[in-house]
Every structure is written in structure tokens, then in C-alpha cells.
Amino acid sequence: MTLPSFRQASLGLAAGLAFAALAAPVQAAGERVIPPAQSWSFSGPFGKFDRAQLQRGFKVVKEVCANCHSMSLMRIRNLSQPGGPEFTPGQVTALAATYTVKDGPNETGEMFDRPGRPADAFPAPFANEQAARAANGGAYPPDLSVLAKARTYERGFPRFVFDIFTQYQEQGPDYIHALMVGYKDPPPAGTPELLPGQYYNTYMPGHLIAMPQPIQDGQVEYPKGPDGKSPVPETIDQYGKDVAAFMVWMAEPHLEARKRTGLQVMLFLLVFGSLLYYTKKKVWSRMPDGSPAH
Numbered sequence: 001m002t003l004p005s006f007r008q009a010s011l012g013l014a015a016g017l018a019f020a021a022l023a024a025p026v027q028a029a030g031e032r033v034i035p036p037a038q039s040w041s042f043s044g045p046f047g048k049f050d051r052a053q054l055q056r057g058f059k060v061v062k063e064v065c066a067n068c069h070s071m072s073l074m075r076i077r078n079l080s081q082p083g084g085p086e087f088t089p090g091q092v093t094a095l096a097a098t099y100t101v102k103d104g105p106n107e108t109g110e111m112f113d114r115p116g117r118p119a120d121a122f123p124a125p126f127a128n129e130q131a132a133r134a135a136n137g138g139a140y141p142p143d144l145s146v147l148a149k150a151r152t153y154e155r156g157f158p159r160f161v162f163d164i165f166t167q168y169q170e171q172g173p174d175y176i177h178a179l180m181v182g183y184k185d186p187p188p189a190g191t192p193e194l195l196p197g198q199y200y201n202t203y204m205p206g207h208l209i210a211m212p213q214p215i216q217d218g219q220v221e222y223p224k225g226p227d228g229k230s231p232v233p234e235t236i237d238q239y240g241k242d243v244a245a246f247m248v249w250m251a252e253p254h255l256e257a258r259k260r261t262g263l264q265v266m267l268f269l270l271v272f273g274s275l276l277y278y279t280k281k282k283v284w285s286r287m288p289d290g291s292p293a294h
Contacts, residue, residue: 032153032205035171035178038241042248043170045263048256049249054085056232057246060220060239065144068136068211070124073145074250077118083256084249092118099123137197139210148172148247172251173244178203180240183213215239 041050058079061071076096079087087095099116101123106112116123126132133140142150152171155163162168179201187200187207194200194208201209215236222230232238249255 033203034153034155035174035203037168037170038174038177038244040170040173040245040248042245042255044167045259047259049083050245051086052231053242053245054249055087056222057242057244057249058085059222060215060243061144061246063220064215065243066122067125068132068141069144070126070141071122071144071250072124073143074122075118076116076120076122078253080118081253084253085246089118096120137210139197141211144247144250146251148176148244148251151175170248173248175203176244176247177237177240179209180215180243181236185213 041047041053076099077092079085079095080089080092096116096118099120099122100113101116101120102111103114104111126135129140149172153175154160155168155171182202182204184200184202187194191200191207197210198208199210199212200207217235220234220239222232222234225231232242252258
């Protein structure tokens with residue numbers, strides 16, 4: 001094979017692989033399956049959180065996820081800060097009072113229980129890691145505080161090239177949502193027999209997960225509208241989207257402020273660069289030979 005024909009064959013092979021990567025997101029059995037990309041209100045340089053979605057996501061986390069998972073980096077008062085769920089201070093104070101927090105020592109040197117305050121962290125469901133593992137068959141439920149940033153996956157070529165231009169950064173919420181909807185019972189044909197405490201999930205690496213399916217359709221009741229119906233469906237798919245969005249906010253509570261600051265900086269640089277260009281052009285235009293005066 002001559003060199004030109006070899007190059008042509010290589011280019012054709014590369015194009016074929018690129019097309020295959022786009023057309024077949026499901027990988028071979030036993031390997032990671034790429035989660036489908038979802039539409040998020042906070043994606044892109046101008047994205048913002050949906051306040052109602054964050055409030056729904058917190059409701060699901062509080063009623064379901066917090067039974068096993070901690071949120072150690074979050075303070076209850078964060079729920080009322082700008083850019084987040086934006087609960088009212090009164091709602092946050094009432095919510096904090098529903099928790100019991102161990103405090104102390106007191107004057108006699110003893111620890112005591114008291115009602116929670118907005119400045120408190122969300123109480124962990126277990127006293128320590130050993131207790132958490134003992135209650136979950138040896139598996140340790142991870143902390144949810146920054147899980148949306150910690151969980152990601154390789155999108156592969158050529159997706160990562162397009163991601164540079166689309167500013168795609170939603171691997172975490174896409175994966176969390178996919179994990180919520182990816183349980184299969186019974187598992188697909190050909191799956192090895194599951195051991196006790198194992199469950200099949202399409203999007204989990206290796207497809208085996210120690211967490212049972214955490215939620216079912218209709219399990220969490222959403223606030224009703226004027227017609228007495230929820231504005232969004234109470235389904236696993238919707239629960240997964242709302243939880244993922246709330247976890248993104250937990251991991252990056254200042255996302256909106258960061259994007260706003262970035263936009264302001266870019267506009268400033270654009271104006272500043274334009275002024276520099278026209279200033280330079282004005283100064284150099286006075287020189288007969290095109291060079292600045294000494």
C-alpha cells in the first residue's frame with residue numbers, strides 16, 4: 001500500500017470510528033454504558049437553576065436519600081441563600097427545628113441533644129462509617145455534598161471535542177439521573193447470578209450496585225397547583241432529574257454568581273480590548289512612516 005492510499009485508509013477508519021462512537025452509545029456487555037444527555041436549566045454559560053426544581057429535589061433528598069446518605073458540607077441555612085432553592089428564612093428555621101443535634105459539653109461536661117438551628121450542618125444518618133456499613137450490608141453510602149462533581153465518565157472521541165464548543169459539563173447530573181432510572185429487575189438475560197445485596201443497574205460500571213432501587217413512582221408527593229395536581233409527574237424519571245439538579249447546586253452553590261461574573265469579565269475584556277486597539281491605531285496613524293515617535 002502506498003503512502004497516500006495508507007493515509008486515505010487511516011482517515012476513513014478514523015471517520016468510521018467517530019461515526020460509531022456517535023451512533024452507538026451503548027457499549028459491549030460488562031462495560032460502562034454512557035448515560036444519555038439530559039436538558040438542564042443550569043447548563044451553558046447563561047444557565048440558571050430552576051428554583052422549583054431545587055425545592056423538589058431537596059424534598060426527595062430529605063425524605064429518601066438522607067435516610068442513608070449524609071450532606072456534611074451543607075448548612076441548613078444554605079437553603080435560603082441566593083442562587084439556591086431560596087426557601088424563606090422562616091421555612092429554614094422551622095426545618096432546622098425538626099432535626100435533633102448533639103451538642104456540648106455543657107456545664108457538667110456532658111453532651112446533650114437540642115433542636116437544630118439554621119447554622120447547623122445536616123445531621124448524618126449514622127454515627128460513623130462503621131455504623132453506616134453495618135446497616136448497609138458492608139457498603140458505605142457516599143456523602144452527597146459534592147457527589148455531582150465527583151461522579152463523571154469518559155465521553156470519548158469525538159464527543160469531548162464537541163464538548164469544548166458546547167461547554168458541556170453535565171456528566172455528573174446525567175450520570176446521577178441515569179443511575180436512578182437504570183435499575184433492571186429481573187436483570188437482562190445473560191447476566192451472572194447476583195449475590196445477596198447486589199442489584200443490576202445499566203449505568204453502573206460493571207452493572208452491579210450495592211444500593212437497592214431507592215425510589216418508586218409516586219413515592220414522594222410534590223406540592224400541588226391550584227388544580228390540585230402536581231405541575232410535574234411524580235415518576236422515577238422526574239425524581240432523578242430533580243435530585244440531580246439539587247446535588248449540582250450542593251456541589252456548586254455559587255454557580256450562578258460564577259457565570260454572571262464570568263460574563264461581566266468577558267464583556268469588560270471585549271470593551272477594553274476594543275479601546276486599546278483604537279488607541280493604538282490613533283497613535284500610530286500620526287506617524288508618517290508608520291512607526292511611533294520616540
